[in-house]
Amino acid sequence: MQNVTVVDHPLVAHKLTHLRKMETPSREFRELVKELSSLMAWEVTKHFPLKDVDIETPICKTTQKVLAEKDVVIVPILRAGLGMVEGFTNIIPKAKIGHVGLYRDPETLKAVEYYKKLPTDISEREAIIVDPMLATGVSVIYTIKILKDAGCKNIKVVHILACPEGLKAVTAAYPEIPIFCAAIDDRLNEHAYIVPGLGDAGDRLFGTK
């Protein structure tokens, strides 16, 4: 899948292993999700444009690079996506945050929207959707549609863990959208959990189980 980037770095692999372990407590789980998000943000922002500036060092005048202003919106899918926000805003402090709340109807298995609050200037911003787990792909496909309907032209998606089923669904629906993840696991089980995965990311982040 040409638009899928697995962020391949020893620190990412190390932190991901600790995140997966069932004995990792919520406090540490939250910290690891934040750290992994910041590490992945390096890769996601690799294309950010630079511009020249004239500066003076203690030695001489010189022309060097700084980031050209780039307007970004981070869009966590509630609730687990919230765990990734701080890791991204640490790297992109000026980013605005838009929220999308979805649940899966247990009968139709379709995404149902219960909350949406996006910046009014979202159509001029690069959108980075964050959700730790790409399982069936239903939530992220729905969120991409919300952002496209809001006028977003530049959308990226970042997960910590993905699986082949979810990647196939999202890339079939939106082949043009870049997806970043720290690992692609084996498969989904009959309860739509990623295997080997890490369990329920929302429950582990917020200690609700």
Ligand code: URA
């Ligand atoms: N959501 C989770 O939190 N975990 C999974 O394994 C799949 C979806």
